[in-house]
Amino acid sequence: xxxxxxxxxxxxxxxxxxxxxxxxxxxxxxxxxxxxxxxxxxxxxxxxxxxxxxxxxxxxxxxxxxxxxxxxxxxxxxxxxxxxxxxxxxxxxxxxxxxxxxxxxxxxxxxxxxxxxxxxxxxxxxxxxxxxxxxxxxxxxxxxxxxxxxxxxxxxxxxxxxxxxxxxxxxxxxxxxxxxxxxxxxxxxxxxxxxxxxxxxxxxxxxxxxxxxxxxxxxxxxxxxxxxxxxxxxxxxxxxxxxxxxxxxxxxxxxxxxxxxxxxxxxxxxxxxxxxxxxxxxxxxxxxxxxxxxxxxxxxxxxxxxxxxxxxxxxxxxxxxxxxxxxxxxxxxxxxxxxxxxxxxxxxxxxxxxxxxxxxxxxxxxxxxxxxxxxxxxxxxxxxxxxxxxxxxxxxxxxxxxxxxxxxxxxxxxxxxxxxxxxxxxxxxxxxxxxxxxxxxxxxxxxxxxxxxxxxxxxxxxxxxxxxxxxxxxxxxxxxxxxxxxxxxxxxxxxxxxx
Numbered sequence: 001x002x003x004x005x006x007x008x009x010x011x012x013x014x015x016x017x018x019x020x021x022x023x024x025x026x027x028x029x030x031x032x033x034x035x036x037x038x039x040x041x042x043x044x045x046x047x048x049x050x051x052x053x054x055x056x057x058x059x060x061x062x063x064x065x066x067x068x069x070x071x072x073x074x075x076x077x078x079x080x081x082x083x084x085x086x087x088x089x090x091x092x093x094x095x096x097x098x099x100x101x102x103x104x105x106x107x108x109x110x111x112x113x114x115x116x117x118x119x120x121x122x123x124x125x126x127x128x129x130x131x132x133x134x135x136x137x138x139x140x141x142x143x144x145x146x147x148x149x150x151x152x153x154x155x156x157x158x159x160x161x162x163x164x165x166x167x168x169x170x171x172x173x174x175x176x177x178x179x180x181x182x183x184x185x186x187x188x189x190x191x192x193x194x195x196x197x198x199x200x201x202x203x204x205x206x207x208x209x210x211x212x213x214x215x216x217x218x219x220x221x222x223x224x225x226x227x228x229x230x231x232x233x234x235x236x237x238x239x240x241x242x243x244x245x246x247x248x249x250x251x252x253x254x255x256x257x258x259x260x261x262x263x264x265x266x267x268x269x270x271x272x273x274x275x276x277x278x279x280x281x282x283x284x285x286x287x288x289x290x291x292x293x294x295x296x297x298x299x300x301x302x303x304x305x306x307x308x309x310x311x312x313x314x315x316x317x318x319x320x321x322x323x324x325x326x327x328x329x330x331x332x333x334x335x336x337x338x339x340x341x342x343x344x345x346x347x348x349x350x351x352x353x354x355x356x357x358x359x360x361x362x363x364x365x366x367x368x369x370x371x372x373x374x375x376x377x378x379x380x381x382x383x384x385x386x387x388x389x390x391x392x393x394x395x396x397x398x399x400x401x402x403x404x405x406x407x408x409x410x411x412x413x414x415x416x417x418x419x420x421x422x423x424x425x426x427x428x429x430x431x432x433x434x435x436x437x438x439x440x441x442x443x444x445x446x447x448x449x450x451x452x453x454x455x456x457x458x459x460x461x462x463x464x465x466x467x468x469x470x471x472x473x474x475x476x477x478x479x480x481x482x483x484x485x486x487x488x489x490x491x492x493x494x495x496x497x498x499x
Contacts, residue, residue, distance in 0.1 A: 005134060007126065009056045009108045010109050011058045011110055014084070021329065022329055025354070026354075027063075029064070031112040052126060054077045055079050060084065061083070061087065070363075085241060091248045096235055098204045098208075099205065103200075103205070105200065107197075108126060109198075125263075126141070128165040130198070131163050132161060132198075137203075138204065138207060138256060141261070143263075149181060150175060150176060152193060153175055153192070153249070155172055155191050155193050156169070156173065167263075168259070168261075169259040172249060194264065210255075211256060212251040215246065218239055218243035218244070219240070273339070278303035288302050289303045293308070293309060318334070326357070329342075362389075364384060365381065365383040379449070381401075383436075385441060385442065387465075388409075389435045391463040392432070394430075394459060396452055397450060400427075400450075403421050403444075406421070406444060407443070408435055410434070412432075414432075
């Protein structure tokens with residue numbers, strides 16, 4: 001093996017997250033949700049890949065850019081984030097990453113939402129594919145199957161290579177029926193397709209040019225002039241949107257000849273359903289698997305995920321129970337694969353909980369919608385040390401900020417006030433304001449909104465550290481309808497008054 005070859009990990013962070021609802025949702029797909037020991041699957045993936053290289057590229061949706069950046073920082077690694085304006089599946093994502101890399105770079109493409117507990121064995125297995133990748137093969141990694149799964153695709157492995165570490169790929173098999181899966185297991189020459197690839201950038205580009213030239217051309221246009229914003233690289237929206245959406249398996253691998261497979265003999269899961277999640281937890285004598293504050297009494301084969309409050313399963317059998325602050329799933333274990341259908345139905349009914357959590361992550365921290373009713377909403381804001389919200393204004397709502405932890409720096413129509421614990425400040429509608437954490441600990445603020453319209457789209461940003469201001473959003477462009485003089489005067493007098 002060429003031990004001097006540097007592996008450059010690329011994490012594919014796409015995914016809609018419907019199969020693990022209500023923990024995973026469109027706004028917070030499963031790779032970002034705290035699933036194991038308070039860590040997300042992306043966090044665990046980054047820690048695992050750090051054993052190969054701590055400089056890790058992530059390719060993700062523009063909408064999830066701050067989730068990715070926060071996770072990268074939390075995992076103690078570094079690297080850039082390539083941002084997709086729209087989802088176009090793995091072929092386009094991998095093409096873009098290869099085009100933005102050095103042609104000789106040895107790229108390791110890994111999904112963000114898989115669980116592999118043995119990081120050392122994983123790193124050893126990946127290194128076992130280096131020689132084959134340097135020889136011009138696309139190297140895929142196949143998991144030695146432990147049971148005849150119908151949820152995974154399979155790889156048929158052929159003759160071993162000269163170094164004995166890899167084998168030629170004979171063919172890829174779609175997700176089989178139960179009978180076919182049993183046959184494949186008995187045959188012994190098949191392994192699960194883990195969707196992890198080691199390949200030189202130039203090798204992947206050549207394979208795309210041969211088998212999917214339209215995808216490569218669209219990605220060449222999308223990466224021709226990529227704007228850089230800190231660690232973010234933004235693909236051209238028009239060019240990337242025109243790209244065909246297809247998986248790397250269909251677009252390239254099933255047509256390509258030079259493919260090798262290295263077998264991984266450790267535990268692996270794509271965490272594709274709540275049944276798969278439950279398997280990650282130890283079972284008690286009755287087959288119950290419990291997470292967080294869950295309890296089981298006279299229950300059998302029941303999985304309970306309860307990170308926030310006590311949830312008790314009494315006399316249940318073969319159930320999945322998932323508790324979140326704003327939605328609860330109770331399902332028969334045999335129906336776990338139908339959760340995505342439930343999400344689609346809820347979405348069609350206009351249920352906000354189908355796609356968004358009560359707690360929403362922002363680049364400066366997060367907010368949690370604690371309560372809401374007619375003409376009011378209460379949020380709990382957490383602001384990172386040194387972070388600040390955008391300089392902004394709302395047309396239709398006023399806000400009260402009550403500091404419960406830390407010290408806030410509040411700006412209101414140009415006046416700057418230091419607000420300490422147990423103090424508060426009032427911001428009338430139309431006031432141009434900003435909240436900042438000047439301290440070294442987390443700032444916690446209770447925000448009470450009042451007004452006739454409380455939607456998140458009632459916001460005009462004038463200045464933003466995180467580049468979220470639109471080009472037309474200037475002070476003049478965003479000015480609300482001119483109020484009556486008495487209202488303007490009253491607004492000025494009340495601005496920034498302590499309550």
